[in-house]
Amino acid sequence: MERLQEKRLLQELMRGRLSRRQVLRRAAALGVSASAMSALLAACAREEATPAASPTAAPPAAGTPAATPTAAPAETPAGTAELGPATFQYEEPRNKGGTLIEGSFADAKTLNPILVSDTASGAVSDLIFNSVIRVDPQTTEPVGELADKWEISDDGLIYTFTLRDGVTWHDGEPLTADDVKFTYDLFMNEATGSPRRAEMTERIKTVEVVDERTVRFTLNFPVAPFLVEQMVYGIVPQHVLQDVDPAQLAQDPFSTGQKGRTIGTGPFMFEEWVKDDHITLVKNPNYWEGEPNLDQYIWKVVPDATVVAQQLKTGEIDYGDIEPSQLEDMRLQPNVNIYKYDTFDFTFYAYQLDPEKTTIFQEKEVRQALLYALDRQAMIDAIRFGIGRVAVGTMPVMSWAYNPDAIQNKYEYDPERAKQLLDQAGWTPGPDGIRQKNGQRLAFTIYTNAGNKIREQYVAVFQEQWRQIGVECTPQTEEWNAFLDRITGTKDFEMFLVGFSWGVDPDQSTMWKCSAYEGGFNMNKYCNPEVDQLLDEALRTTDQEQRKELYTQMQNILMEDLPSAILDFPQALSVVNKRVHNLFPNDVDDRYNAHQWWVES
Incomplete structure (x- = not known):
């Protein structure tokens, strides 16, 4: 069952027209297993662009964020659109009230954070509910949301959280530690059907209420990213749901949307849901971080990327993502700010390392030569704009x-170095210029999914640039389901190109560990026990500097072995109407300060 769910989620992610912000929310919503779902295959809307012309006391809640070192502004636009700032710049509100409308490709499926497994549901529920911990979008560090402070035992097995005083549900009832325990009991109850159950039960041994404001989690083993992976989900009210059969939770009006029943502790309260059209939320006047500036927030379903861009221009929506191919036109619009920022997405190709399927990539010199032969910066400039x-x-x-x-x-791009490596490995040019060794030509097929314009262009560049060093590559595109089955099911490939998305925590076990070949995303049968050891040690080490050093050691082994070639990290483009203030698009959490958003009258 878990494997089927995992494959279905992969299909939605890799094929869907999803923004990176949305993918990250879905990443947070997935919990098929710790080993399998720490990273997600990504097929974002920006990949579909039109082809290019040729102890811890909690820090303050993220309402007053620090400057971010990672957001990257777009270049100075040629027209009249302005650049969004590269760091968050708080503006004292000059107006109270009004409505902010966000455009989305999809409607929600549920509003219950325990059941969220899709992009839109996570985006809306994030505004209704709070979590114990939130990830600071500037630092990617855990910060307290419902937790005022927390302590971690020396052995890394016990986490004790103290909840903020004075937090109330939308109906006025106080938040207590019982609500937190109740929520996590539902997560781990098989009858509930939460997509996070497997990972929760694998890591969490017990959840205990110490007193009204204190809750204790005991783990089965130390988990360095526990705070940012298990404690970032919305807490639900025990007093509303305690009499609901967990097996019926998905059908309960709390999950499907009912004013007065769908309640959280977040900055906005549920008002209305018109299926496949919009969801309306209204401000929570008693929000614990302060009364929100907006009166209303609307999640508007706009299923076409071209229409999203058009409605951003006309002001019908205030906030949305665009594709790289739409950037030049959007720069001409006088009413918007454009944000370009780094993401956790990446594009990679994988070599088949199973010798029973092919022997052509067994020598690391061949794998290294192919990457040296690619001018990746030129590809980004020409294909990703x-x-x-x-x-x-x-x-x-x-x-x-x-x-x-x-x-x-x-x-770095070095075709001469690529040729030298192939020479050293004994691959010499044949009569047609293609290298050969022991009667075998250095020729193979690379697969990618049909209709993904960026990937189709990438493999065309591979074919041309690899030919220049004496390698024959034949691109082959397949319909999505067939391609997915090839790379995750039969694993019948020599090479494939696709996208991936790491989580906030740097654990990369699901792609590199030997055990991830079955049930993870190690699709090419890479196995290095030294890498496994470093990954295991890093996952159980709570000291961040030690973890960073371990991951650096791991990366240097991977960059020598080169089982797969990570090519680039795509950036994202978001557009915000100039009438909107204090909304800072980013790849971690753009809702962390929703109570501070305001719009001009």
Whole structure:
């Protein structure tokens, strides 16, 4: 059952027209297993662009964020649109009231945070509910939301949280530790059907109420990312749901949307849901961080990316994502700010390392030569319209484990070095210019999914640039389901190109561990016990600097072995109407300060 659910989620993510913000929310919503779902295959809308022309006391809640070092502004636009600031800049509200409308490709499926497994549901429920911990979008560090402070035992097994005083549900009832325990009991109850159950039960041993404001979690083993992976889900009210059969929770009006029953502790309260059209929320005047500035927030379903862009221009929606191909036109609009920012997404190709399927990539010199032969910066400039970064190592720029200066093999474009490596490995040019060794030609097929314009262009560049070093590559595109089955089911490939998305925590076990070949996303049968050891040690080490060093060691092994080639980290583009203030698009959590959003009258 878990494997079927995992495959269904992969289908939605890799094929869907999802923004990176939305994918991240879905990433937080997935919990098929700790090993399988710490990273998600991503097929974002920006990948579908039109082809290019040629102890911890909790820090303050994230309402007053620090400056971010990672957001990247777009270049100076040619027209009259303005750049969104690269760091959050709080503006004292000059107006109270009004409505903010966000455009989305999809409608929600549920409003219950325990059951969320889709993008839209997570985005809306984030405004209704609060979690014990939230991830600071500037630092990617855990900060207290409902928790005022927390303590971690020396052995890393016991987490004790103290809840903020004075937090109330939308109906006025006080939040207590019983609500937290009740919520996590539902997460781990098989009858509930939560997509996070497997990971929760794997990691959490017990949840105990110490007193009205204190709750204690005991783990089965130390988990370094416990705060940012298990404690970031919305808490639900025990007094509303205690008499509901967990097996009927999905059908209860609390989950499907009923004014007065769908209640949380968040900045906005549920008002109305017109299926496949919009969801309306109204401000919570008693919100614990302060009364929100907006009167209303509307999640508007706009299923076409072109229509989203058009409605951003006309002002019919205030906030939405655009594709790189739409950037130049959007720059001409006088009423918007454009934000370009780093993401956890990446594009990669994987070599088949199972010798029973092919022997062509068994030598690391061949794998290394192919990456040296690619001009990745030129590909980003020409195909992604410059909206992305060349990957250095396996960690995204957003990660606290990003350490590019310590990466030994950066694989900068060097076709001569590529030829030397192939020569050293004994692959010599044949009569037709294609290299051969022991009667075998250095020729193979690379698969990707049909209709993904960026990936189709990438493999065309591979074919051309690899030919220049004496390698024959034949691109092959397949309909999505067939492609997915090839790379995750039969694993019948020589090479494939696809997208992935790391989580906020830098654990990458699901792609690199030997055991991840069955049930994870190690689809090419890479196995290095030294990498396994480093990943295991890092996952159980709570000291961040130690973890960073372990992940740097891991990356240097991976960049030498090169079982897969991480090519780039695409950036995202979001557009916000100039009448909207204090909304800061980012790849971690753009809702962290929703109570501070305000619009001009």
